[in-house]
Amino acid sequence: MVMPQIKEVVGPDDTPAADNAVVARGISKNYGDVEALKNLTLEFPRGQLTSLLGPSGCGKTTLLKIIAGLLEPSAGEIEVNGKPVTGPGPDRAFVFQDFALLPWANVLRNVSFALELRGVPKSEREAIAEKYIGDVGLAGFELKFPHQLSGGMRQRVGLARALSVDADVLLMDEPFSAVDEQTRRKFQEDLLGLVQNENKTFIFVTHSIEEAVYVSDQIAILLPRPSRVSEIIRPTGLRNKDVDNIRRDPEYLDIVDSIWASLRSYVE
Amino acid sequence: MKSRSFWLKILSATVLFGAWQIAGMIPVSYAFPTFFESMAALVRMAGDGTLFQAYVETLRPLVIGVAISAVFGIGLGLWIGLSSRFDWLFSPIFIVMQAAPLAALIPLLVMAYGIGLTSKVFVVCIMAMPVIVLNTAGAVRNTPTSLKEMGRSFLASDAEIILKIIIPAASPVIFSGLRLGISAGFIGAILAELKITPTGVGDIITYSRSIADYPAMYAAIFSIILLAVLFLNLLERLEVYLFEGNVRGYASD
Ligand SMILES: Nc1ncnc2c1ncn2[C@@H]1O[C@H](COP(=O)(O)OP(=O)(O)O)[C@@H](O)[C@H]1O
Ligand SMILES: [Mg+2]
Numbered sequence: 008m009v010m011p012q013i014k015e016v017v018g019p020d021d022t023p024a025a026d027n028a029v030v031a032r033g034i035s036k037n038y039g040d041v042e043a044l045k046n047l048t049l050e051f052p053r054g055q056l057t058s059l060l061g062p063s064g065c066g067k068t069t070l071l072k073i074i075a076g077l078l079e080p081s082a083g084e085i086e087v088n089g090k091p092v093t094g095p096g097p098d099r100a101f102v103f104q105d106f107a108l109l110p111w112a113n114v115l116r117n118v119s120f121a122l123e124l125r126g127v128p129k130s131e132r133e134a135i136a137e138k139y140i141g142d143v144g145l146a147g148f149e150l151k152f153p154h155q156l157s158g159g160m161r162q163r164v165g166l167a168r169a170l171s172v173d174a175d176v177l178l179m180d181e182p183f184s185a186v187d188e189q190t191r192r193k194f195q196e197d198l199l200g201l202v203q204n205e206n207k208t209f210i211f212v213t214h215s216i217e218e219a220v221y222v223s224d225q226i227a228i229l230l231p232r233p234s235r236v237s238e239i240i241r242p243t244g245l246r247n248k249d250v251d252n253i254r255r256d257p258e259y260l261d262i263v264d265s266i267w268a269s270l271r272s273y274v275e
Numbered sequence: 276m277k278s279r280s281f282w283l284k285i286l287s288a289t290v291l292f293g294a295w296q297i298a299g300m301i302p303v304s305y306a307f308p309t310f311f312e313s314m315a316a317l318v319r320m321a322g323d324g325t326l327f328q329a330y331v332e333t334l335r336p337l338v339i340g341v342a343i344s345a346v347f348g349i350g351l352g353l354w355i356g357l358s359s360r361f362d363w364l365f366s367p368i369f370i371v372m373q374a375a376p377l378a379a380l381i382p383l384l385v386m387a388y389g390i391g392l393t394s395k396v397f398v399v400c401i402m403a404m405p406v407i408v409l410n411t412a413g414a415v416r417n418t419p420t421s422l423k424e425m426g427r428s429f430l431a432s433d434a435e436i437i438l439k440i441i442i443p444a445a446s447p448v449i450f451s452g453l454r455l456g457i458s459a460g461f462i463g464a465i466l467a468e469l470k471i472t473p474t475g476v477g478d479i480i481t482y483s484r485s486i487a488d489y490p491a492m493y494a495a496i497f498s499i500i501l502l503a504v505l506f507l508n509l510l511e512r513l514e515v516y517l518f519e520g521n522v523r524g525y526a527s528d
Contacts, residue, residue: 072424075428076428077424077427077428095427095428095429095430096430097430099428100428100429101424101425101428101429103421103424103425104421105421107419107421107422107424107425109422109440109443109444109520110444110520110521111443111444111446111518111519111520111521112520113520120429120439121429121430123439124426124429124430124431124435124439125429125430152519152520153520154520168429172429
């Protein structure tokens with residue numbers, strides 16, 4: 008087993024290591040004879056945003072779906088709040104790369120769909136959905152159908168749906184990869200606000216180095232062949248900085264460079 | 276947008292009926308009446324109640340057969356689409372049924388079920404069911420994986436995934452199967468009346484041909500086509516009503 012080396016980029020870690028919302032222990036996953044994940048161990052501190060960063064095909068989605076309980080690992084165990092995961096649960100909510108909205112349902116029904124599945128009465132769930140539709144900036148679009156919205160707005164619907172169930176852990180699979188660059192930057196800022204204001208743990212898959220450094224408390228770099236966590240980076244110093252200046256910060260640029268240095272050999 | 280498609284429909288109907296009128300006036304065949312002669316016959320038969328009585332006869336096997344085909348066809352299609360074992364077991368039957376020459380099967384049906392309503396309902400079902408089953412099964416199999424995963428991750432039960440995700444997602448293709456199936460059912464109902472026992476609209480067609488009243492014959496054929504078109508339009512309304520975003524979503528994406 009390849010042990011992840013923990014690299015402290017800036018100063019000592021000031022959060023005590025004890026409180027993890029999610030722990031992945033010795034996770035392996037084989038699809039036939041494809042080894043998507045091999046003996047992966049990783050901890051996700053509570054209230055923080057952890058990015059899974061790596062080239063495509065290194066098993067990021069696979070790991071996220073195993074944490075969600077949508078896939079069974081071939082070996083190993085996931086713990087959420089200290090309890091082993093056996094399937095999907097109310098403590099986790101998923102934001103999908105392709106949004107996964109119901110095309111026949113309007114924004115209001117899409118956002119309240121998760122609550123509908125939990126048997127929340129119609130008036131109550133629509134009131135909750137209204138609140139989150141407002142929070143993600145879609146007030147006034149309640150009666151629009153997904154095909155009438157831009158990609159960025161569709162993902163806001165997906166985000167509102169995930170927030171509506173008030174889960175402890177938010178699992179996001181490349182949520183911004185299908186939206187345009189400007190919208191993505193706005194999303195990244197909003198995400199930082201969300202991490203600060205909501206007391207939730209975020210697990211965020213991305214293949215963008217800049218995005219990972221910009222939004223993360225902790226970045227796990229995944230590498231393929233064999234699949235493993237090669238490095239964990241905590242850009243702690245950046246988190247206290249003003250969001251407008253992060254991208255100009257020398258620390259930000261250094262971390263981006265050092266991650267690129269360790270990834271470049273895997274990009275053909 | 277809507278009025279444009281409305282005027283296009285009017286235009287294509289005018290062109291079609293105009294061509295019919297001209298072909299009748301040439302005439303292309305002594306047995307081919309003009310459009311206006313046929314419409315006059317239609318009005319006459321509608322007026323004296325002949326047409327009404329005929330449709331009471333014809334619609335019975337048609338409605339029963341289409342209802343059976345829709346309910347069992349969609350049910351069976353769901354089952355086949357959800358379970359690979361049932362796919363393996365049943366799909367070949369419907370593919371064969373779809374390809375079978377119906378006229379050759381009618382004598383067998385008559386031997387087994389006589390010349391009454393049962394045989395006619397069977398003919399309608401044989402015509403209508405396969406495309407409904409095969410479309411439904413295919414659509415169910417092709418439900419986007421991420422929608423099903425979304426349902427599971429938000430704790431949907433298996434029944435909820437079927438009712439709230441798979442069926443609505445499959446509905447455009449199910450409805451197109453229904454449309455094709457119902458059109459085929461109309462053909463089946465008339466075929467049964469022509470090949471088994473002449474009743475209803477089939478009787479008007481057979482009888483008026485035998486006495487060389489060709490306008491009446493064409494009027495009867497025209498009326499059944501008109502009815503089929505009206506019915507299919509109604510079905511489209513139902514689809515828009517049930518799955519509004521779906522219909523527009525698929526049309527514009
Ligand atoms: N359902 C599947 N069947 C077979 N192989 C799969 C399946 N899903 C993913 N894989 C393989 O597992 C590896 C990891 O996939 P994935 O987790 O989607 O990677 P990532 O999200 O990092 O791009 C890839 O090599 C991919 O081809
Ligand atoms: Mg992926």
